[in-house]
Amino acid sequence: MAVASTSPLSAKPATAPSPPAPGSGLLALGVRRAPATAAWRRLRVEAIRTQRTEVPVEESAPARDAAAAAPLDGNGAGADGSVVPSSDDSWVVKLEQSFNIFATDSVIMVLKGVYGDRYYARFFALETIARVPYFAFISVLHLYATFGWWRRADYIKVHFAQSWNEFHHLLIMEELGGDSLWFDCFLARFMAFFYYFMTVAMYMLSPRMAYHFSECVERHAYSTYDEFLKLHEEELKRLPAPEAALNYYMNEDLYLFDEFQASRTPGSRRPKIDNLYDVFVNIREDEAEHCKTMKTCQTHGNLRSPHSTPNCLEDDTECVIPENDCEGIVDCVKKSLTK
Template identity: 65%
Template sequence: MMATTLSPAAFAISASSSSPLKAKRLNNSASFYSQTPFRYNPLSARPSIPRKATWVRATVLQDQEEKVVVEESFPAKTSADDGGKGGGNEPPESSSLESWVIKLEQSVNIFLTDSVVKILDTLYHDRHYARFFVLETIARVPYFAFISVLHLYESIGWWRKADYLKVHFAESWNEMHHLLIMEELGGNAWWVDRFLAQHIAVAYYFMTVFMYALSPRMAYHFSECVEIHAFETYDKFIKAQGDELKKSPAPEVAVKYYTGGDLYLFDEFQTSRVPNTRRPKIENLYDVFLNIRDDEAEHCKTMKACQTPGNLRSPHSYAEDASEDDSACVPPQTDCEGIGDSIKESVTSTPVEQNI
C-alpha cells in the first residue's frame, strides 16, 4: 500500500550508498544492520519449518509512541567497497546465476516503482487524500492477482497453498479497509482520480498476474517495494501533519475495523506476529494513520517471507498444529516457483504429494 508526499525514491527504506532503493533518509530514522538471519516463525516455542537464512538490512523509523522495523530484501545493486559481490546480503545458498537473476529482477522492480513515483509526485504534489485514494486502489491489486494465479494452479491440479490463499486474502481485506478510510476522508471526490485509479489498477492486475506466474519471487519483491514505499511515506506524513491529525476525529470505518469484535483477518496478514498481540487504539485521525503505517510494516515483512519458497504460513496455523497430536496429519510442503516449476511438479508428483 502506498501513501502521501512520496519521496522520489522508489519504495525503499534505506538511503545508504549500497542500497538499491535510493530513498531519502527520514530525518529521525536510525539505520542499522541486522546480524541475525530472518526468522519467519513467530512462536519461538514451536519448531520452525526449515528455510534458507536470509541476511537483512533493517531501518527503524519511529514516532513518539513506538518503533516500527521494516526489513529490506537483499539489494539489487552492489556497493563500491564490496568488490561487486553483492555486499554479503544475498541468500547464502544462492548460486552465482541465481544471484544475478535476483539482481536483475529487483533492478526491474526498482525502475518500475521509480517511474510510477515520479508520475504521482507530479500529479498529487499537494493533494494528500486524493493520492492516498489512488494508491490504495492500486495497492489491493497484487494480492488479488496472487490469489487468482493460486486458484488457477489449484484448478488444473498443479499445486495448492491454503496458507498463501488465507494470508493474501487477509492482506487484500486490510488494504480494502485502508481504501474505505480514504474514501470517507474524501479522497475519491474527483472523477479524474477515480478514473485514473481504476484504469491503472486493471493494467497493474494483468502485469502482476504475468509476473507472478513467471517468477513469484519477483512479484513478491515488487510488492515489498510498494509496501516499503507506503510505510515510508505514511511515516513522513504522520511526522509532518501529526498535530493537525490529532485534532480530527477518526472515521467510523476505521474504528470498526481496528477495534471490532472479530479480528481474525486482522491477525492473519501479520505473519511475523503471534495472533492477538496487536490491538490498536483509535482515538483520533492520528491513530488511524499510525495504524495504517504499521499495517504497511507488517505487509513488508510478509512479502519478504514469501520470497523464499515454503517460508509462509498462516499465523493461526501454528496454534492449530500445536493441538494436533498426530504429526502425520500435517501435509507435506510443495514448493513450486512459477509456471515452469508447476509443470515439472505436475509431471513428477502424484496427487497425494501435493500440498493442501
C-alpha cells in the same frame, strides 16, 4: 468574505466555503454521520476499549523469525536505507529485483507529480493499487488449485486477509474525500486495471519476483505514511477518526486482522484509535506488516498462516514441499535444465 481552506491535507476542491471540522480549521473530513449512529458507535467503541487489556507484543515463532524481513527504519527501508536483497545472488534474482525497483521508482515519480501535496487523493490512489497484487495472487493460486498443480490453503488465506486490510484502508481514504475528483478515481483505477494483469503474468512467471515487487510497493507505502505523520502530527491529533477506521480496527472480531500479519503471534497487536493520527499510525504499521509478509513469501513454501498449527508432521503435504515442486515458469525451466 469566507475563504476556503488551502491546507495541503484538504482532499476536496475549494469550490465553495464549508464549515470547519470540529477541533480544526484546516481539514474537513467530509464525513456524514447520523447523530444516533455516531452516538451508538462511540458507546460501542468505548465498550471495546474497556474490554481490551494491554497486550504485550510477543516474539514471532522461530521459523517465522528466520524468514521475517529486516527491520524497517523511518523511511520504510532496511538498515542501510535500501531494499534488502534476497540471499540468492544469482543473476536472475538480481535482474528481477532491479526491474522491480526501477518500476516502483517510476510509479512513485508519477504519483508525486500528479498528486503533489493532495495527500488524501494520493493515498486513495495508493490504496487502490496496493490491494491489486493480493487479488492477483489469489486468482493464480485458484487456477493452480483447479488444475491440481499446487494447493496451499495458507497462501490463499493470508493473501485474502491482506486484501481485506487494504480494502479497509481504501474505505478510510474514500471517507476522507480522497475520491472527490473524477480524474483521481479514473487514474487510480486505470493503473490498477493494468497492474492486475501485469501481476498475474509476473506471478505465473516468477512468484519470487512478484512478491519482491509487492515488497517494494509496501515499503513505499510505509515511507509515505511515516512522512505524512511526521509533517502533520499535531493537526491529525485534533481530528476525529473516520467511521470506516472504527468499524475495522475496533471490531470485536479481529481474526482477519491477525491473519495478514504472518510474522506476528495472533493477538499480539491490538490497535488504539482515539483520533485521526492513531488511524494513520495503524495504517503505517499495517504496511510494515505487509512488507514483512511479502519478504517471507520470497522463500518458496515458507509462508504459514498465523493461526496454523505450529508443529507439522513429516507426512503433512501442507508443510513438506516436493523436490520437483516449481514456484513459477522460470523456476520450472531452471530445474528442468539442471536435472
